[in-house]
Each structure stands twice: as C-alpha cells, then as structure tokens.
Amino acid sequence: MRHSSRFLILPGLVMSLLLSHSTTLLADVAKPLSDSKNPTHQAWSFDKHLKIDPLNISGVVVSGDFIALATDEGSSIELYRKRNGVWHAYKVVPLSDSVDELDLEGLAWQAPYLYATGSYGLKRKKLKDDLNQKDNLKRLQPIELETSRQQLFRIELDNDFNPKEIQTLSLADIVKDDPILKPFSGLPSKENGVDIEGLAVSPQGELILGLRGPLLRGNLVPLLRVTLAKKSFKVKEVTPLYLELQGRGIRGLSETPNGYLVLAGATGDQPLPYQVYHWSGENGLPGTDRKANTLRHLCELPEGAGKPEGIQFLAQAAQHIEFLIVQDGLKDGQPTAFSCAM
Template identity: 30%
Template sequence: KHTAGRADKARSDLSAVAFGGGYLWLATDEGAKIERLRRIDEQEFGDHRVFDLTRLLKLPVGEADPEIDIEGLAVDDGHLWIAGSHSFTRDKPELGENGQEEALDELADIDRNPNRRILARIPLALLEAVEQAGAPVCAARLRAGRKRSALLDVLRDDRHLAPFMAVPAKENGFDIEGVAVEGERVMLGLRGPVLRGWAIILEIRVKPHGDRLKLGRLGPGGLRYRKHFLDLDGCGIRELCLLDGDLLVLAGPTMDLDGPVRLHRWTPPGGEAAETITGRDGCPVLLELPAGHGCDHAEGAAVLEGPDGPQLLVVYDSPAKDRLFGTRGVQADLMPLPGFG
C-alpha cells in the first residue's frame, strides 16, 4: 500500500520488489528512483519513502536521461542490489496526427540506453545517510559507460547470446529481468533471449574492488560467467528469489505478449561446468499466477515470512483497475508457497 509522495505514478509501473530489513523495496521501469515501504502488518505496507539513485550512482550518461529500467532488486547482507535491464529498445510508433511516415521512422529507431547497464550494490545504511546529509555519494557498481560495460563485454562473443545482444528487448533480445544474490554469487534471469523454448539464467561472481564492483572468476577454469538453460514451457524469466538454497523462478511471456505466468522451483547446480541445461522435471511448477490481457503483468516477487511459513508477494506492472484504491493504493498478491515451511 503506497501512502505518500509520488505513489500514484509508481503504483502503475512496478517492475521489481525485494524484502529486507523490515522494509519492502520496490522499483519501477521508469526513471531512477527506489520506493521503500515499511511493513505495518501481515497485509499492509506504508510509510512510503523515495530514494533518488542519481544521488547514489554515477550513471553512464548522467542526468540527461536518468532512466535505468530497473528490473531486478535483491537484499543480501545489508545491501540493496539493483539490476537494470541492460537492453536495447525500439521506439513505439504512434499513429497520431503526424501520420504513417513518422510512425515508420519511429519504428526504425533503436536506442542503446547506456543507463540501463547498471548492476549496483548499495548499503542500506547509506540510503538513510544520503537522505539526512543531502550530499551525493557514489555506491559501488560494475563498470559501465556509453559504449561498453563489464558484463556486456564478456558476453559479446558468447555462442548463444552474441546474436541477441543488440536486438531490442521486446523482440527476444538480451533483457535482464530478475536478480538473486547470495554473497558474491549473483544470478541474473533473462526475459530474453529464449532459445527454442529454453530460458536462460546467467551466473556471475561480483567482488568489491575499492569503491567499485568487478567480475570475479567462478573457478579454476577462469570463467567470468556461466549459463543455465531451463525448460520453462517457452517462457522467459521475469523475477528470481532465493529460498532455502533454491531459486524461485517467475516465468512469463517474452516478446511484447500477454500469456501464462508460473512460479518454478530450481536447484542451482554445483560444479564448474560453463553451461548447464535442466528439463521440465528439474524445474517443477509451484504456482500458476494471474495473467491479464493488456494489464496485470507479474514482474516482481519477494519472499515474506508468514504465520504458517514462507509466502510469495507478487507485484504487477500495468495493474488492473480493480487493484487500485484511493489515490495511491495498489493491491499485490500474497500467497503461500507449497513445499516450504
């Protein structure tokens, strides 16, 4: 429940959620702000606060275009992790008063979006300190600039991903839409590409390096990343959550489509293999979630502790009208997690 500030806009664009330190952390796919809500009781969150990331992160193109397209949040060991989509986008044509010619020009325009290449780690205490002091502080992030980034550079020649790195997000291009973190181990869920029905999770190691983050190596082989392919019935990944050593994988349609939304359970493999592949039996469906047509796009999920065991909180981009209440309120879904507790 949003209760103050800019929540009227934020409630309609939610793209990521995480829970930690007694607070619910939310982000939208517009701008460069983090929303924070305090847990009031089992069913309600309030005391809304907003944190401006342009005061915490040095963005590749500064404040001229501050949109990060935050698609992943995670809380681990007193830090808030933030993942931008890292995606290219194609302009959305508008068949308005300027006619078809301009719409066709817009459809040919592809944006590189350097500010979306953010993978950052912010101490929770720093958020409060910046608000109180009013002075900008740079939080740690992976190297990213106008043309290059530490993550995209190591993927550029990958035999599976290379053809999709410059393809727009909603056209099965490279698009991060979930992050889960445990220590130095970071899992990134990809909405796209989906290869012949197989979704992809990227696993990386991220180490602090002074006031920055850098990619570490996964093992003696010197790998900077490894890929895990999952059979999610043709869906891409919209969110990741860690629970009891397993990953909860929120799967939904790739491209610009409505479609089924399911929660899968997957156990990340050990070992040092560069690539793994898991069939349907290895990532069973735990829950079927609501899927709207033109609305109610499940994009964020977080695990909360309930009276009878862990529960899954799901937030929606473009929520249906019946989810909205008052001028700032929005309903999420809270449901028990089968097989846990």
C-alpha cells in the same frame, strides 16, 4: 459408416481431455492470502503515495525491517519501513544524477548490500496509427542504445538503512562477448533481444541475473551467474546457465532457503499465463549430466489486470510456499501475497 462413428466419438474424447486438463490447471492456480491478523499476507497499506512511478513497479525486496521498490521508469529506488503494521515512506534513493531512465527491472538484498539491475535492453520506436507508412518506416529503422539501462548497482546500507555508498558496473561487454548472447545483443529487447529482468543473490554472494529474452532453441532462456571480486565491485567470473520455462522468459527471481523462486511470463506480447517455479540453482541445460529436480513447476498466477514483474519469497512449509507479487500497471504495484502447493 465406420468413418462417421469415429468422428462422432472424437468430440467427446476431446472434451474429456480438455476438462481433465482444465481441472489440472485449476488445481495449480496460486491462492491469494488474506488474513487481517497478518498484514504481510495481504495487499500492503502505505502511509502515503509512492514518490517513484506508482504504475510501473518492476522490482521488490522485503526484509524484516524494510521494503525496497524499483520502477522501470525513472532512476530511483524507494525504501519503506514498517511501523504498527503499516509501511511508512522512509527514503528515496536516486541512483543517478542524470535524467536518463535506468529501466530498473530487478532488486535483491544480502546485507549490507541492496542490488539493482537495468534491463540492458535496446529499443525500437513504436508505430503510430496517425502516421503514414513512410513515416512509420522511418520510426522502425533506428535501434536506440541507452547506456543508462546497461548498469548493475550495489547500494551499501547502514544499520538504519541509509545509503552509505552506491557503486555501479556494466555487464554490456560481457554480454556482447558471450557466444550465445552476442547475436542478440544488437536486437531490441521486445524483438527477442537481451532483456534482464530477474535478480537474486546466492548464499555465496553470487549475483543471479535472469533474462526475459532471448528465447533460444528448445525454449531455453538464459541466466548469468556473476561472481564478484572479494574486495571491490568488479566481475571476477560469469557463468551462463539455462532453464526451460515452457516458452516463457524470466520476469523475476527471489531467494528461498533451498533455491530460488522463478516468475516466468511471455517474452513478448503473447497471451501466456504467468507461472511460478522453484529452481535449485543448478544449470537446466539438457544433458546426461544434468542434475535431477533442477526445476519444478509450482503454480500459475490467477489472471489479473496488471503484469507481474517482481516476486519475493515470504515463507515455506512442507506442503506449501508463500510469496509476494508486484505488478506493472497497477497502483503501487498492488503487492499481493500468494500461496501454492510444494
């Protein structure tokens, strides 16, 4: 009887804990903003269809004067300018003369430079249900390296946001030489290989690249802080950083007045909700010398039909922060503004 009563009590206890946990999660879900008097706080209205792939938007930059959108299909960035509350198509900026896909995953802006990064990811072919096992095995064996994906771009814009110069460099050798990333540099990005998806610029002009993978022991995900040469688009120094995002990888980065917003999501196809964090910019690697309040969970994004791939800081107050999300798989990225508590 003693055992029986214990098991009778447990279900109630478990249900109580689940309800408590559910309530906590619900309180942390980001709220979409909707204000007809402020078009920035709702899904944007474009004057015409995007010329870049509208269903694979992967990166976004919003400044007071222009929007830049990137797609992980193709090789161009599209610029929009605002007039009478509507974003008007302004210019498509091709980053390459080749037809090869650049797999652009992140955008960042620090005047006069617009930065863009490829994923640096390797590929393995998908299996097909209409093939036999022998043929599917053949598809699995080769790993494809596309050097077009292993590029970092710097686009200098003039005062009218026309491109003056486009420069490029590759971090491929740096990734291969890094003692942590080296073993993962030969793996496909969807198999815990190297996959760069987030990009931001520090106040000092350093580039911060956030990786979706690899996911390391302790659920650590890497970032690279790239210091550029002062007079040329060359790498002066690379510093590896690490964050622990509850088993997630970095899907997007954006600068804030006192740090960065981090959009975190599954490293693969795991059914994990997307989370938003505030990061100070300091290394989050565990250790007695790690600074306090390096990373703070802000909220969870509501479940939707697309895959959030880009984040852009909008505004910050004492009690809340506002940001924009664009999603892969939804028309024009369905840019939507959200708010969550600080």
